[in-house]
């Protein structure tokens with residue numbers, strides 16, 4: 257079919273477009289002309305629409321409907337085996353000046369990149385429907401709602417976006433009323449269909465481009481249908497583009513969970529915690545405390561937008577609407593809150609295994625391993641197959657309001673006061689279970705030098721130690737040195753007495769015999785209790801060159817098969833290991849060149865002096 261045959265249809269769908277937002281109409285027309293879809297569909301976000309789209313996805317073989325008695329209104333699908341994670345080497349920040357993308361990002365001249373992308377997007381939606389998804393990150397009734405519109409040729413993306421963000425007609429109405437700016441987020445799986453060509457269950461392209469234009473605040477994503485590559489409200493908008501907005505507007509867009517903890521004395525605190533992908537953010541966000549009298553409620557598991565309020569206090573909001581959690585390791589024993597939310601249904605699972613009775617399974621879901629499964633690639637699987645049944649980066653995508661322990665403040669556009677910030681990574685050695693920063697500036701240093709062993713959440717080698725500043729390495733939308741400087745300047749404007757206390761944690765440290773030094777999961781509540789008691793001035797600590805660590809008897813070990821000596825091992829600061837660590841930090845800082853804030857190089861000097 258040629259352009260001329262299709263054009264009247266497009267004109268028709270634009271004429272019937274449910275909006276008067278002139279800029280949006282013009283953009284939709286421009287994109288449809290470029291990508292040449294068979295039809296244009298405006299997403300209303302309704303339940304009926306979700307039902308229709310998921311029916312179509314089942315029909316197309318992309319999703320399987322799960323047994324409604326086990327998982328009502330839920331679906332599972334498998335991606336192309338080459339499209340299972342974010343692709344950092346294909347992710348670009350195309351700022352006008354290369355310097356502004358910094359050394360942590362891939363860069364290309366924006367005009368050159370637009371040329372490449374226009375070529376790829378040309379006709380890329382042929383034979384498909386082009387969906388227009390109005391969405392808002394954060395609350396629709398926020399003071400300054402952050403709008404976006406994703407155009408995609410993937411119904412899987414539409415259905416997943418409905419879980420992960422507030423989308424549809426209400427959003428569009430508000431955008432129109434205020435003639436609001438929105439982030440144009442264009443996505444195509446890059447798999448046009450010739451007339452009569454049969455579609456595959458997971459269309460995608462070998463060639464992938466995840467591209468951000470920070471000055472224009474726009475996103476172009478091509479070739480992948482998976483998670484953070486394709487659900488553009490998540491990492492692309494709420495972290496990469498939002499971090500640039502935050503720099504310009506004086507706030508912080510961070511890769512953090514938000515957790516509310518209430519002590520037996522009925523005092524509530526809010527903790528924000530930054531960990532790299534697949535290091536247990538969702539588990540900590542949905543924590544079930546193992547200590548008597550403590551209550552945990554969640555506000556978010558991945559993204560935290562923070563700003564200083566008029567009172568000078570730092571407040572955080574989760575801009576998302578759902579959970580996109582790593583499935584393996586999420587189980588009835590380790591994360592019952594996630595399991596209960598999932599069991600309520602309305603979820604989309606990607607790359608998990610299927611049970612014979614029409615449910616899903618993944619490593620760590622249940623203690624007992626099923627005798628037979630269909631693995632994520634559709635093959636028969638038994639426990640002696642010698643390979644995982646679910647992909648290590650398989651995901652559950654579930655509405656956040658299905659979480660029983662959701663804090664009521666989740667619904668407050670103003671968010672919550674942040675009392676403490678945790679930075680964490682996955683380190684076998686060196687980094688103690690918990691360390692409190694000497695002060696705020698030292699805490700920023702801890703965040704800036706955060707490190708972790710890589711995981712399956714991104715394509716590439718797993719288990720390699722890399723520096724991951726504030727767990728934002730793949731998500732800082734501008735120069736990393738400027739980003740760290742922004743942390744320093746922005747917090748300078750807050751009420752200095754009321755700044756959150758900062759802690760570095762490591763649930764993954766190993767003992768000499770190779771086991772975990774700390775049980776993790778629900779028992780992490782014991783570490784949070786210590787942190788809160790530090791805020792209250794109650795818990796004891798030992799000052800070390802790297803910060804304050806718990807004394808052996810200041811961690812609550814009630815009911816735990818651990819001795820104070822085990823705690824000492826979990827929190828020990830080994831000067832030899834730290835000599836190596838300091839070298840690693842020096843190498844890391846050298847990479848920033850001129851853009852490293854002076855405050856951070858003096859923090860490093862002070863650390864070295866404390867070890868001398």
Ligand code: SAT
Pocket residue numbers: 341342482483484485490491533534580713714
């Ligand atoms: O695929 S996502 O980028 O959304 C998940 C993650 O890596 O944190």
Ligand code: MN
Pocket residue numbers: 511532533534558
């Ligand atoms: Mn994440």
